[in-house]
Amino acid sequence: MLITIENPNYENFEYxxxxxxxxxxxxxxxxxxxxxxLVPPRSQINVNTSANFMVSKLINDPNFLSDFLxxxxxxxxxxxxxxxxxxxKIIKFKATVYSLCDIxxxxxxxxxxxxxxxxxxx
Numbered sequence: 001m002l003i004t005i006e007n008p009n010y011e012n013f014e015y016x017x018x019x020x021x022x023x024x025x026x027x028x029x030x031x032x033x034x035x036x037x038l039v040p041p042r043s044q045i046n047v048n049t050s051a052n053f054m055v056s057k058l059i060n061d062p063n064f065l066s067d068f069l070x071x072x073x074x075x076x077x078x079x080x081x082x083x084x085x086x087x088x089k090i091i092k093f094k095a096t097v098y099s100l101c102d103i104x105x106x107x108x109x110x111x112x113x114x115x116x117x118x119x120x121x122x
Contacts, residue, residue, distance in 0.1 A: 001032075003047045005081075005097075006118075007039040013095065014038045015083030020099075022051055023076045024064060029057045034079060068107060075103040085122070096121045 003020075007013045015036055022030030030053040039045050058064050067073045081097040101116040 001049060001051060003032075003034065003049060004044050005037070005039055005047060006044040007041060009085065009120075010041050012038055012041055012086040013083055013097070014086065015081040015097070018079065018081050020077055020079030022053070022103075023078070024058055024061060024073075027057055027061060029054050029061075029075075032077070032079070034081070036083075071106060071108045073105045073107065075105070077101040077103060093122065 017036045018034045020032035020034055021028050022032065030051045032049055032051045034049060035047060037045055037047065064073070077100070079099045081099075083095060083097070084092045085095045086092055097118060097120050099116055099118045101114050104113045106112075
């Protein structure tokens with residue numbers, strides 16, 4: 001999968017390796033490794049990664065089969081990227097980016113729709 005990380009600020013943002021999580025209802029069913037990067041100011045980068053799903057957790061959830069048979073399966077993904085913002089290449093301060101995505105997979109059409117909200121905490 002391709003994850004786009006956007007930095008709308010006027011400083012570089014650098015974060016170490018992190019892990020995102022995919023949930024079905026309230027159960028974590030997947031992990032997404034996110035490689036650490038430097039995101040230049042007012043730009044975005046694309047990070048290639050893959051989700052490691054725990055299929056047994058999905059199959060054992062009593063709601064999964066009914067959702068699957070209905071043709072649409074909904075997931076949420078969360079990630080937090082703690083890192084450092086660089087100002088004027090001299091000053092560094094801690095910042096954390098939080099992301100929450102609603103992901104809807106249409107089994108019949110094989111379409112994936114996602115809606116994400118990101119916030120930064122300094």
